[in-house]
Amino acid sequence: xxxxxxxxxxxxxxxxxxxxxxxxxxxxxxxxxxxxxxxxxxxxxxxxxxxxxxxxxxxxxxxxxxxxxxxxxxxxxxxxxxxxxxxxxxxxxxxxxxxxxxxxxxxxxxxxxxxxxxxxxxxxxxxxxxxxxxxxxxx
Numbered sequence: 001x002x003x004x005x006x007x008x009x010x011x012x013x014x015x016x017x018x019x020x021x022x023x024x025x026x027x028x029x030x031x032x033x034x035x036x037x038x039x040x041x042x043x044x045x046x047x048x049x050x051x052x053x054x055x056x057x058x059x060x061x062x063x064x065x066x067x068x069x070x071x072x073x074x075x076x077x078x079x080x081x082x083x084x085x086x087x088x089x090x091x092x093x094x095x096x097x098x099x100x101x102x103x104x105x106x107x108x109x110x111x112x113x114x115x116x117x118x119x120x121x122x123x124x125x126x127x128x129x130x131x132x133x134x135x136x137x138x139x
Contacts, residue, residue, distance in 0.1 A: 001031050001032075001076055001077050001080055001081060001082060001083070002031060002032040002033070002034075002052075002082045002083075003027065003031055003032070003033040003034075003082070003083050003085070003125060004033075004034055004035075004049065004052070004082065004083070004084045004085065005020075005024060005033075005034070005035040005036075005085045005087070005118065005121060005122060005125070006035070006036060006037075006038045006043075006045065006084065006085070006086050006087070007035070007036075007037055007038070007086070007087040007088075007089070007114060007118055008037070008038060008039070008040060008086075008087070008088050008089035008093075008094075008114070009037070009088075009089030009090055009114055010037065011037060011115060011118075012115065013113070013115040013116075016113070016115035016116050016118070016119050017115060017118075019119040019122070019123075020035060020115070020118040020119040020121075020122040021035065021122075022122075023119070023122035023123045023125065023126040024122050024125070024126075026126045027122070027125050027126040027129055029129075030129040030130075030132075030133065031077075031129065033125070035118070035122065040094045040097065045084065045086070045097070046100060049082060049084045051081070051082065052081065052082035052083060052084045053076060053081055053082070053083050053084070053102045053103070054084045054086065054100065054101050054102045054103075055072075055083060055084065055085050055086070055101065055102060055103045055104075055105050056085075056086045056088070056093055056097070056098065056101040056103070056104055056105070057085065057086065057087045057088065057093075057104075057105055057106070057107060057117055057121065058088070058092070058093060058098070058101075058104040058105070058106060059106055059109070059111060060104065060106065061103070061104030061105045061106040062103065062104060062105060062106060063105075063106045063107075063108075063109070064105065066124065066127060066128075066131075066138075069124055069127075069128055070127075070128045070131045070132060072128075073125070073128040073129065073132065074128075074132055077132070085105075085121060085125075086101075087114050087117050087118050087121065088114060089114055090114065107120050107121065107124075
């Protein structure tokens with residue numbers, strides 16, 4: 001299992017970027033985990049990750065609590081399925097990509113900058129892995 005966190009748009013907030021990068025690095029202790037910027041016109045997410053489960057962040061998506069998110073990670077691990085998370089840019093997700101998501105995920109009914117959304121997502125990924133391994137972090 002591998003976890004990919006892709007985002008659209010230039011990372012401008014150094015502090016939020018550092019937070020997201022730190023949690024991705026920590027999650028890398030448990031699985032291969034990477035985060036990077038993509039440009040939809042230059043990156044074919046669907047052919048690069050044909051077999052992966054694609055989870056796109058969207059305010060109208062399904063809201064999960066932490067336990068449900070842990071289950072999502074656990075299921076992917078059990079099935080050895082890669083997970084691809086996509087955080088949209090200032091204009092959201094590419095309209096032609098949205099219908100091809102395996103799941104639309106909402107972090108909150110509130111709107112956050114894409115930098116902050118990435119940091120929150122990265123922390124939840126790390127939290128899920130530490131929960132599954134019995135690490136004291138999620139207490």
